[in-house]
Amino acid sequence: MNCTYYYLRGKFISTLHPNAYLKKIRNVRCGLKARTKILFLLDVNFCSASELSHKTGFSYNVVMHHLRLMYREGIVEHKGSKRYVWGLTGVGQTRLI
Numbered sequence: 001m002n003c004t005y006y007y008l009r010g011k012f013i014s015t016l017h018p019n020a021y022l023k024k025i026r027n028v029r030c031g032l033k034a035r036t037k038i039l040f041l042l043d044v045n046f047c048s049a050s051e052l053s054h055k056t057g058f059s060y061n062v063v064m065h066h067l068r069l070m071y072r073e074g075i076v077e078h079k080g081s082k083r084y085v086w087g088l089t090g091v092g093q094t095r096l097i
Contacts, residue, residue, distance in 0.1 A: 015036075016032060016036055017035070017036040017039040017040055017043075019039055019070070019075045019088075020032045020035040020036045022035075022069060022070070022075075023073060024072065024073060031066070034056070034058060034062060034063075034066050035066050035070065038052055038066055038067065038070075039070075039075075039088070041055055041056065042076065042086060042087055042088050043088065045087070046079065046085045046086060046087035047085065047086060047087075048083060048084065048085055048086070049063050049064050049067060049084070049086065052067075052086070067086055074089055074091045075088065075089060075091060076088055076089060077089045
């Protein structure tokens with residue numbers, strides 16, 4: 001399970017984000033990859049779900065599914081009303097690099 005991604009200078013680089021692992025659900029490879037891409041984008045700044053969808057190449061529904069899972073675990077938060085802007089809460093593991 002060693003192929004996931006960093007988002008650096010407009011490109012995804014291979015490695016897993018530590019917060020991609022969730023405690024309350026079964027962590028399958030495709031879910032870990034999707035959450036890693038989303039989390040690396042949210043490391044940089046707050047984004048809407050549609051922006052995340054556009055940047056990752058996942059459908060809006062896939063992005064929202066993973067955002068809701070991470071919201072339930074306290075990894076991400078949303079701000080605003082109706083059209084939420086998502087960002088990291090700082091809860092969970094941190095990257096060393």
